[in-house]
Amino acid sequence: MCGFIGYVNGTNPLNHKEIIENMMNTIIHRGPDSGGIHADDQVTLGFRRLSIIDLTEGANQPLYNEAGDIVLIFNGEIYNFMTLRAELVDKGYQFKTHSDSEVLLHGYAEYGFELVHKLRGMFAFCIWDKKNDLQFIARDGFGIKPLYYTENTTDGTIIFGSEIKSFLPHPSFKKEFNNDALRPYLTFQYSAMDETFFKGVYKLPPGHFMVIKNRKITKIEKYWDKKFSASKGSLEETIANIRETVAASVKAHQISDVKVGSFLSGGIDSSYIAALLKPDKSFSVGFSDYEAMFNETNLAKDLSDILGIQNERKYVSAEECFKALPTIQWHMDEPQSNPSSVPLYFLSELARKDVTVVLSGEGADEIFGGYEWYKPSAKMQKYEKLPLGVRKTIAGLAGALPKNAYTNFLKKGAQTVEERFIGEAVVWDEKDAFNVLKPAYRKGPSVHDITKRIYAEVPGDDDVTKMQYLDLNLWLPGDILLKADKMSMAHSIELRVPFLDKEVMEMAKKIPTEHRVNEADTKYALRQAALEELPEEWAKRKKLGFPVPIRHWLREERYYNLVKEAFTAEYAKEFFDTEQLVTYLDAHYKGEHNYARYIWTVYVFLVWYNCFFIEDTKWTKLKGTRHNEMASHSDL
Template structure:
């Protein structure tokens, strides 16, 4: 819907500074702009018009203008909240979903966030009490960054909006690099910019008298209930359809991203937009276009698709990393960038299938193979010591099997990506960047909240807090907003979560399939083949690209640069690159992760 930025604190030429900050995020809201300034606060808003196109500009005010709002997102239960607030005497000036936040804050205070159904990041400046109230949605669909520097609180949808402010100090956070090499995304709460933090998902923040206070207002809880399978399948289908209807609210055209997986296929089949959008590569193993086109034809929908050219992809890597704000090496960011660009030619809003795997148990890592099930029949007294020993072994065949079979997820599962082992990452780095939180220190606080849960639930819980927020949703927001298009994710909905939380493990993962009950529900809307098709997941042929001389030489120029020498043992990273180029081993993801960091660093710091 938009982007916002602002600050609390005395600043010379505050209106001019605010305008410069807003210009950094004009891609998030090219349709219009709005500002508010007083002697304490400056709030800036860039608008992408979705609802109430004529009267929906921000900042928005309450009746006596004592409270000011800037907001990014959509509130899907705003009509219900609006009616409640009108009955309580509040007077509305627009028909936007945004305005329920300002009146809702007047009526309910900080408890407002518990009543919201939607995706959001917003700021309310309470002028009477000189207090800022900010909040982020329960799943972390919309980003929110903040920093307190030189007596000034800066906040916004993107870190790059802070760069023009005279009180902002741009400095690399040395502790962020080592964890990134393992996780592939910026996993720490403090970003790659020292002193800049993410407001965590499902949190609100207050700022008053120079003090920042964070509060968590929700956490996912899995509470399985024994229900007949057909009942739970029907309930999933009903809640998904209702959520998709709610996510259609718009005064502009709505389309759908479509891959070959069941998640986006389910959304498209229920939504039935005029157009679906798909991208892929010329190699059939790295393209979902054929499957997407087939399903679209069956649904009577036009599929708009595009084959991506690797030269064009490489040309855009710097822009992609700039738009991400922090380095991010999930290769799927690349096709997602071009997919959003493709869709923007026809629509302003798209629905997509993110979140179903985390809620309903869709990842292969959650599953247990037949061999593993047999192995786990051995006493734990035998398996556990073997798992401990295996963790200390070099990379040998069978190592991961023994670890997963003998140890709990707390000791091996960190999410859906593990690029470098922690020790290997440390050995690659120069001394300044070796000191950082360990992988164990990062995952332990999350696992500690679900000590009594089964292994599948533990893994889902970790993915909901780390992988989903800082990989899946971050790239979805940044790559769509790079092209001024709003992406909505109907599976990540308060009501859908209530249903997903009731599923016993046997309806999530079993000997038949992952996401078992969800696939059966999708089958009510999809042809059987589409409902059971395995996810490919935006495959990108980076391992082939790195073996081509022109791309190898480009990466090599970065690896051998003086810039790289600040961070890495260049002999070691060149060995990774050369071994891959020569076909000795597949180091594609490792090479790509280093390469993406160097591109990002060059853009922001050189």
Template sequence: MCGFVGFTGTDEQSELVLTAMMNRIIHRGPDMGGQHIVDNVALGFRRLSILDLSEAGAQPMSSDDGKVTIVFNGEIYNFQELRAELEAAGYAFHCNADTEVLVHGYEEWGEDLVNRLRGMYAFVIHDQNKNKLFGARDIFGIKPFYYYQASDGSLLFGSEIKSFLDHPKFEKAVNHDALRPYLTLQFPATEETFFRGVFKLAPAHCFTYDLTTNTMDIKRYWSCDFTDDNSKTFEEYVDECDKVVHESVAAHRIADVKVGSFLSGGVDSSYIAACLMPDTTYSVGFDYKNFNETNYAAELSDKLGIKNVRKMITADEFFDALPDIQYHMDEPQSNLSSVPLYYLAQMASEEVTVVLSGEGADELFAGYEWYEDTPEMRSFKKRVPLGVRRALGSLVQHLPYFKGHNFLTKCAEVPERWYVGQAKVFDPSEVDEVLKPAYDTGKNAAEMCAEYYKQVPNCCELSKKQYLDMNMWLPGDILLKADKMCMAHSLELRVPFLDKKVMEFAEHIPANYRVNEEGCKLVLRHAANRTLPDEWATRKKVGFPVPVKFWLREQKYYDYVKEYFTAPWAADFFDTDALMKLLDDHFEGRALNQRKIYTTLTFLIWYKRFFIDEDKGAEVAA
């Protein structure tokens, strides 16, 4: 895992600019760096050595004739098979790094290369023969990719937005349309990021950039397909799941450095750790009352004969880390688990270079609570035909809110009307109450979700929810924090559940095998039970419990938030009286506003870091 930067439109200052951009992301690759400045294209790379630790694996890497050059962040897990195929076609290899497979693979297959890859990746190839750039991002969005087209047509691109700050043609400004959906969803959901003009290359997309015309063409090259395959029994699915997961873990453990595992004590990370059997697992909890669940991780590690290293996070550590976390995140993100993940990565990086973790299992195998019906909903669905429930669901949309309104809406099995993913912080009407008009301009959460629901009109309710989360929540929240928090400490995170072969299996599990009256994520839980004790295979999902609602009722942390909420520049975005009411009502016990407070706070911390502190630093440097 590494990081890259690049731009078109080179001049006599290009080497200095490229070096500054590379230095901005040195945390992604502290081992070595390299540059390629040819024909109006500049590519820069920072390397964290994982495979082939020698100089031979350095990037940018070029073809034998020097006409195809790549910068690549990630890992290709089927590189050995692809290499054998390319060697049979006559290509000579000079190192054992997976990067060289991409170079020769592009020479042999062109843009079709992306359809052959199994792995996590973001890359850019400079093709001098065709005077173009070709780039891609992996099918899940595990690795980040950002780009920005300057007013003169030149293109900036890289693994992190912050590297653009050091390019003279980058015009830094806040995207007015990003704040509204963020306040509901807690993550940056818009394709255009919080930095105006900076875009994310979406997962499973690739692009070509014509260096003659300065035009970019983007296309999707893969999409998940939740189509039930009813040809197998439940037990057959469980057997196959166990084989697929074990094989994926084996593929993800390949490295020339030490590999560890994150372990929370839940079924996902426990299953991965039990398959991997690393020397060490790493766990974090909070030094506050009952917010420490690391005992589960320690107990499982003991049963497996594995060393477990743990850390307890204090309230001061939590709040002290927020500015650094939002800087590394590049965009505001208010998932509370980002903080424990930050400290978890910091701790693990002291001993290992690579860790495996359990992200993605809930999206692929249907593990979220929102995917299940309550007992009352199940009873109602059994007694009332779907057609009647659909009619009732449509009717209540035209009536004022009443007790039972949400129940009838959900029982209609039309998630487009209510399901916006795993987080709903501010209701859209509440967003309108706190945002200033200039920033209350973007789409609301439901409007953003509608774009994805339109792509799967014939899927069942469960598959629609999973498809939405695969395309929004997973890359926008889960994988964003996974990459950025680990890379902040030069640690490579690998996620065996988010594997092409695992996906090809999981997407065809029948819906009633994924979720039913027995619970959710059933095939995976039963498969995990082949390796794990019952207590771990059946444990209910809890995530990273964080005691922030209690801390915000302590004067010290109330004052911390108040300083941001009452800052003069906060009034550019928010009705600060409304913000203070949220904070005061929570502090005095009249309401539970911790999620709204924290989501607003993280935006203000992000803004201060990039638009106030960054500018002050530039003035001092000048």
């Protein structure tokens, strides 16, 4: 639902209504139904609405209290708004709409900053409290909804909003490339720092709120944590708790005054959500020419038939994917090379023809332990019975031998989880990334500089829990949820994630580690719980992810030449040893090595950089246009 942009006015005399209108136009895809502006001597706020709950004009934003001294702009959904509304009515508050937005307005008046502890939902919002001269800005606990802010301006303006691109039209904003962001990106495949690829532009971390008072950022505070605290309940109790809590979450997430559908692959996560929701339609995407290798749409169709749901599916070609890539990266705001962003873009486009809201299965892997990384290896468990000192000595000897599966095993066996696991995504080897970069871009933080602060929060947990906690706080908001939000909102569709619910997380925190991951399976208890709703074939199917045939595309002459042109472009030489890039590309093209992810990650960055720093005037002219118009601007 929606998007917003706002700023605390700086010292330069500006036409704030004209400026905020231009800024709002860059995110019209987030809210095509209506727009609204608040402008006064201190604060300027803009809002674009995608109408989901209470479709009347009275629910449009900015929203004001009766006195007009509290102003709200809000992106997201509050799923417990009816309960909160009843509490506030009992306290004497009068509501003029049936929207969830108004709960935030009166909730702040009653509870102040403590409001965030009462919210169950996905959200990013700003409340302008005129009487106390402060802006209260908050983001949901998982980071489902994005929220950026910056003080990197020429006149003291503080800008905040749903998308970075909306900062660009402000005349005081200083658009600068962040040299430190590229090094970790190559390994993580996404922007892994709080500071973004735009210098001085930051993400408000999930589960945090920020206070701006007297035109200064005075507080950034964490209000919710996702640390596990496992109990000793039986497997039967765990399964019963999962069934009850997930079913209740799906029920809460289907509240809407518009049509709701479901994304559906062949895996357990989206299948479980679809089985509980039972929408009229489900939506799936595959790849033309690779149906046998990269296709779960048949599985989605089979389950839809079993559930009595109509399945809509689309096959996407390599040409469509490459053509759409600049548009995809423009919507992402920062380079993001997770290949699944591409099919997700087309999946959202497909769903938007029929519905405005979709439910999806993101988050189950991080909460319930679904990644193969988490699963203990029987061989490694036996090897780790040797003293660590002995294993380190063996690893040192293995380091002098040629790399192979055996030496990698011996070296891994001498590492702690903090040393060997940096998150679900690992693309470029860190040493290779360092060597391919020009010196000015080698100064960014190492991957362990980024992960160690998160690991430091859970020093006493077991290895599985540590890995889950890292992914919940890094990979999930930085990659999974960001692309889910940006790719769905690119097509003016709201994506909801019932597994990433406050009540689900509070329940999951107590699940014993062996019920999450064990030698038998990943997501062990969740799979058992899903058997009540799904055929065993779906409940127990191994995780496939969202496979994309990039390695095959890059061995076609047409796309090899397209990427080579980008690798040898003059602006690429600013960042990379381009001769080394072409060496990787040629080796992959000839089938000598699979460097597809290395190549794709660099290529995506160059496409993104071209959009925002080379041909940025062309892209900023797109403000106010819809996504289908933008798709024609894809000549890279």
